[in-house]
Amino acid sequence: MQILIFLVIGWAAFAVCTSILGAIDRVVQEGNER
Amino acid sequence: VYDLIYAFALLIVALALSWPLGRVMAAIARPSRDQPDWLDRAMTKVLGPRALAEQTWKGYALTLLGFNVVMFTVTYAILIFQGSLPLNPAGKPGVEPSLAFHTAMSFATNTNLQHYSGEVALSYFSQLFGLTWLQFVSAATGIAALAAIARVLGPIGKIGNFYRDLVRFTLLLVLLALLVGCVLIVAGTPMTFAGPVELTTLEGGQQTIARGPVAAMVAIKQLGTNGGGFFGPNSAHPLENPSFFTCALENLSILVMPMASLWMFGRLTGRMRDAWVLFAVMAALFLALVIPATLLEAQPNPGLADLAIVEGRGNLEGKELRFGSAAGPIWAVTTTATSNGSVAAMHDSLNPLTGLMPMIGMWLNVGFGGVGVGLLGMLLYVIITVFIAGLMVGRTPEYFGRKVEVREMKLAALALLLHPFLILGGTAWFVATHLGTETMSNPGSHGFSQVLYEMSSAAANNGSGFEGLADNTMPWNLVTGLWMFLGRYLPIILPLAIAASLASKQRVPESVGTLRTDSPTFGVMLFGCVVLLGALLFLPAAVLGPIAEQLEMSR
Numbered sequence: 067m068q069i070l071i072f073l074v075i076g077w078a079a080f081a082v083c084t085s086i087l088g089a090i091d092r093v094v095q096e097g098n099e100r
Numbered sequence: 101v102y103d104l105i106y107a108f109a110l111l112i113v114a115l116a117l118s119w120p121l122g123r124v125m126a127a128i129a130r131p132s133r134d135q136p137d138w139l140d141r142a143m144t145k146v147l148g149p150r151a152l153a154e155q156t157w158k159g160y161a162l163t164l165l166g167f168n169v170v171m172f173t174v175t176y177a178i179l180i181f182q183g184s185l186p187l188n189p190a191g192k193p194g195v196e197p198s199l200a201f202h203t204a205m206s207f208a209t210n211t212n213l214q215h216y217s218g219e220v221a222l223s224y225f226s227q228l229f230g231l232t233w234l235q236f237v238s239a240a241t242g243i244a245a246l247a248a249i250a251r252v253l254g255p256i257g258k259i260g261n262f263y264r265d266l267v268r269f270t271l272l273l274v275l276l277a278l279l280v281g282c283v284l285i286v287a288g289t290p291m292t293f294a295g296p297v298e299l300t301t302l303e304g305g306q307q308t309i310a311r312g313p314v315a316a317m318v319a320i321k322q323l324g325t326n327g328g329g330f331f332g333p334n335s336a337h338p339l340e341n342p343s344f345f346t347c348a349l350e351n352l353s354i355l356v357m358p359m360a361s362l363w364m365f366g367r368l369t370g371r372m373r374d375a376w377v378l379f380a381v382m383a384a385l386f387l388a389l390v391i392p393a394t395l396l397e398a399q400p401n402p403g404l405a406d407l408a409i410v411e412g413r414g415n416l417e418g419k420e421l422r423f424g425s426a427a428g429p430i431w432a433v434t435t436t437a438t439s440n441g442s443v444a445a446m447h448d449s450l451n452p453l454t455g456l457m458p459m460i461g462m463w464l465n466v467g468f469g470g471v472g473v474g475l476l477g478m479l480l481y482v483i484i485t486v487f488i489a490g491l492m493v494g495r496t497p498e499y500f501g502r503k504v505e506v507r508e509m510k511l512a513a514l515a516l517l518l519h520p521f522l523i524l525g526g527t528a529w530f531v532a533t534h535l536g537t538e539t540m541s542n543p544g545s546h547g548f549s550q551v552l553y554e555m556s557s558a559a560a561n562n563g564s565g566f567e568g569l570a571d572n573t574m575p576w577n578l579v580t581g582l583w584m585f586l587g588r589y590l591p592i593i594l595p596l597a598i599a600a601s602l603a604s605k606q607r608v609p610e611s612v613g614t615l616r617t618d619s620p621t622f623g624v625m626l627f628g629c630v631v632l633l634g635a636l637l638f639l640p641a642a643v644l645g646p647i648a649e650q651l652e653m654s655r
Binding site: 091 | 161585600
C-alpha cells in the first residue's frame with residue numbers, strides 16, 4: 067500500500083507542476099496578445 | 101598560502117578545460133545546418149520523422165517533465181524491487197517506500213541527497229541502472245534547458261527539440277565520464293561486479309569491505325554536478341577517492357561542466373562578452389566563499405583549544421589527511437557553489453563559520469551552479485538586476501535587445517522567491533516541531549544549522565548534508581523529496597517561459613541609453629544584487645545558526 071502512496075505522491079507532484087506550466091503559458095500568451 | 105594556491109589552480113585549470121568543452125557543447129546544441137548529421141539521421145530512423153520536430157517552449161517543458169516522470173517512476177520501481185533483480189551479490193532487500201521515493205526524486209532532480217548508505221542499502225543494479233543512469237540524464241536535462249534558452253534568445257531564434265538535446269548531451273557526458281572513470285580506475289578506484297570482500301585483519305578480526313562498480317558512478321557524479329556517491333561517506337571514502345591526485349581530479353571535474361555551460365551560452369547567443377561578465381561574477385562569488393573557508397578552517401576548533409594536542413594544521417576533525425588539511429573546506433565550497441553535493445570531509449565538523457560558506461553557496465546557488473541550471477539561476481538575477489538598473493537610470497529595462505516588462509519580472513521574482521520560501525519555511529517548520537528536533541544530533545544553534553543545511557541542500561538541488569542529522573525518517577524523506585522537486589522544475593520552467601516571452605517581442609535597437617549587460621559596470625551591479633538579495637533573505641537564519649554557534653564557542 068505504502069509503495070503505491072509514494073508513487074502517487076510523485077506523480078501528483080508532476081501533475082501539479084504541469085498545471086502550473088499551463089498557468090505560466092497563459093501569462094505569456096496574454097502578454098503576447100496585448 | 102599553498103592551500104589558496106591549490107584553490108586558484110583548480111579554478112584556472114577548470115577554466116582552461118572548460119573553454120574547448122564549451123565549444124563542443126555549442127556545436128552539439130546548434131541545429132544541423134543543411135543536412136542532418138549522423139546522429140539526427142539515426143534518431144529520425146529510430147524514433148520516426150516527427151521526433152526531432154521544432155517545439156514551442158511549452159512543448160519543450162512538457163516533454164522535459166514527461167521524461168522526468170518516467171525517470172522517477174522507473175528508478176522508484178527498481179529500488180522497490182531490487183531484491184528480485186539481478187546484480188545483487190549481497191542479497192539486499194527492496195528499499196522502504198518513503199526512502200525509495202526520496203532517492204528516486206533526489207536522483208531525477210540532479211540533487212543526489214542520500215538518506216541511505218549505498219554500500220548497505222543498494223544492489224549494484226540499483227546503483228548502476230537506477231541511480232547512475234539518472235546521473236547522466238538529469239545532468240543532460242539541465243544542459244538541455246540552458247541550450248534551449250540560449251537558442252531562443254540568440255540568433256538561432258528557436259527553442260529546439262528536447263529529445264535531440266537529451267540524447268546529444270547524454271552521449272557527451274558518457275564520453276567524458278568514460279575518460280574520467282578510466283583515470284580513476286588506474287588511480288585505484290574499484291570497478292567490479294564481484295561482491296564484498298571478507299578478510300582477516302592484522303589484529304585477527306573479521307572485516308567486510310564493500311566494493312562494486314564505483315568508478316563509473318564517481319566519474320559522472322562529479323561531471324554532472326550530481327554528487328551522489330557509491331558509498332555512504334561519498335568522496336571521503338578511500339575507494340571513491342583514494343589519493344590527493346584523485347581528489348584534485350574529482351574537484352576539477354565538478355567545476356568543468358558548469359563553466360563550459362557558460363561558454364556554450366555565450367557561443368549560442370553570439371554574446372561571448374556577456375558570458376565573460378557572467379564568468380567574472382560567478383568566479384568572484386566562488387572565490388568570496390573559498391578564501392574565507394580555507395582561512396577559517398586553518399584555525400583550530402575553539403572547543404578543542406585547551407586539549408593537549410597539536411592543532412597547528414587547523415581544524416582536523418572530520419578531515420581525510422591523505423588530501424591535505426585544506427582539501428575539505430575547498431571541496432566543501434566547490435561542491436555547494438556548483439550544486440554538486442559530493443563531500444570529501446565531514447561538513448558537520450567544519451568550524452561554524454566555515455560551515456556557513458557552503459550554506460551561502462547553496463543559498464545563492466550561482467557560484468557557477470549546477471550544469472546548465474546554475475546559469476539559469478544567474479539569468480534570473482540578471483533580469484532582476486537589469487530591472488533595478490533600469491529603474492535607477494529611468495529607462496525601460498532591456499535584455500538581449502528586448503524589453504523586460506511586468507510579466508518577465510513576475511516570473512523571475514516567483515522563481516527567486518521560491519528558493520528562500522522552501523529553505524526558510526522548511527527550516528522553521530522542522531525546528532519548531534518534533535519532526536526536526538527529534539532528529540538533530542546536537543542541541544542549540546548547531547542543531548539549527550543541521551536542519552537549515554538539509555533544507556538548503558534539498559531546495560538548492562545540492563545533495564550534501566551536515567550528516568549529524570537522523571534524516572531517514574518518513575517526514576524528512578517526504579518533505580525534502582518534494583522540496584527537491586519544487587527546487588528543480590520550477591526554476592527550469594520559469595526561465596524557459598521568460599526566454600520565450602522575451603523572444604516573442606520586437607527587438608529594440610541599441611542606443612546610448614541602453615544599459616549594456618556586457619560591461620564591467622553591469623558585472624559589479626550583478627554581483628552586488630546577488631549578494632544583497634542573498635544577505636537580505638538569509639542573514640537572519642545565518643545568525644541563528646552558524647554565527648551564534650561561533651560566538652558561543654569563542655566566549
